[in-house]
Amino acid sequence: MSRSPRVAVLVFPGTWSDRDFAHVAGLVGWEVRLVWHADVDLGDADAVVLPGGFAHGDHLRTGAIARFSPVMPAVEAFAAAGGPVLGSCNGFQILTEAGILPGVLLRNDHLEFRCDWQPLRVEAATGPWLGELTTGETIRLPISHGEGRYYADAAVIDELESSGRVVLRYADEDGSVTPDANPNGSLNSIAGIVNERGNVLGLMPHPERAAEAEVGGTDGLRILRALDAWLVAQPAAAERRL
Amino acid sequence: MRWLAEVHVRLRSGLADPEGQTIAGGLRSLGFDVDDVRAGKLLRLAFEAADRAAAEAAVAQMCSRLLANPVMETADWELSADETATVAIHA
Numbered sequence: 231m232s233r234s235p236r237v238a239v240l241v242f243p244g245t246w247s248d249r250d251f252a253h254v255a256g257l258v259g260w261e262v263r264l265v266w267h268a269d270v271d272l273g274d275a276d277a278v279v280l281p282g283g284f285a286h287g288d289h290l291r292t293g294a295i296a297r298f299s300p301v302m303p304a305v306e307a308f309a310a311a312g313g314p315v316l317g318s319c320n321g322f323q324i325l326t327e328a329g330i331l332p333g334v335l336l337r338n339d340h341l342e343f344r345c346d347w348q349p350l351r352v353e354a355a356t357g358p359w360l361g362e363l364t365t366g367e368t369i370r371l372p373i374s375h376g377e378g379r380y381y382a383d384a385a386v387i388d389e390l391e392s393s394g395r396v397v398l399r400y401a402d403e404d405g406s407v408t409p410d411a412n413p414n415g416s417l418n419s420i421a422g423i424v425n426e427r428g429n430v431l432g433l434m435p436h437p438e439r440a441a442e443a444e445v446g447g448t449d450g451l452r453i454l455r456a457l458d459a460w461l462v463a464q465p466a467a468a469e470r471r472l
Numbered sequence: 473m474r475w476l477a478e479v480h481v482r483l484r485s486g487l488a489d490p491e492g493q494t495i496a497g498g499l500r501s502l503g504f505d506v507d508d509v510r511a512g513k514l515l516r517l518a519f520e521a522a523d524r525a526a527a528e529a530a531v532a533q534m535c536s537r538l539l540a541n542p543v544m545e546t547a548d549w550e551l552s553a554d555e556t557a558t559v560a561i562h563a
Contacts, residue, residue: 290538290539291541294538294541295538298538326543327541333543334541334543334544336487336488336544337490337491338490339488339490340490341490341491341494381487381543381544382543383543415488415490
């Protein structure tokens, strides 16, 4: 039997969701290692998580300072080698600043910080994180951000859409993608995208905050638990875990 | 020698600027007939460089590597020699 996935959860000064990921580790079957931003390697991690928060106070721009942290070259190399990476909220913002994912997250169009449960339509249930979901289904995850308005130029949006890399969209309870269901003004109601290879997911919602029924929902569990099966299906990753 | 640069970071034109729109609304409510407001950032840098060309190159690098994100922003700047270099800069 293979061991639990080892997941490096990055901690920047100002990160706040690292402990939430550590809290749900037992529920999702992970062995979580908190990795400080000043460390330069990820050890023997099977996956990397960039959690939410306000790294470096979000000064200048969200993620702008964090992307130059000593740990980031290792994250870039891990992502480039096909390793599974999840960036949630501020983690998504850091991934875009680092150029690991395209586009940028701008100030919400209404200028308010939005903290709420948000229905999402699953557009492509594939890869290490969304592989246990069903394409076309509606899930519910919390959002909690002031800068979540996804933007990229028209060429990038076309490329993302035509290659099926928009994987999550803000929707209403029935799964309809409407302007009213868009909580921040994101182009095309984009809530989550993946890189070209599909191993890196960036999303504004918080799967780690939807892992216990007591807090309102467990759809996040289905995302975090999917990692194990995906790793088992990867020959190289499976070999490392014997 | 010591140089001062005032860097203006601006949202690209065509990009919605809700902060600017909100400020414009505030001005209109005061009776000012304002068509448009765009919000940006002003960064004041003080640094050492051998000459103007080196100082220009340094600011350009700082802008492209960190101060502005080209996906959403542009940066321009005014550069001047700091004549008061012996005085503490953070007055």
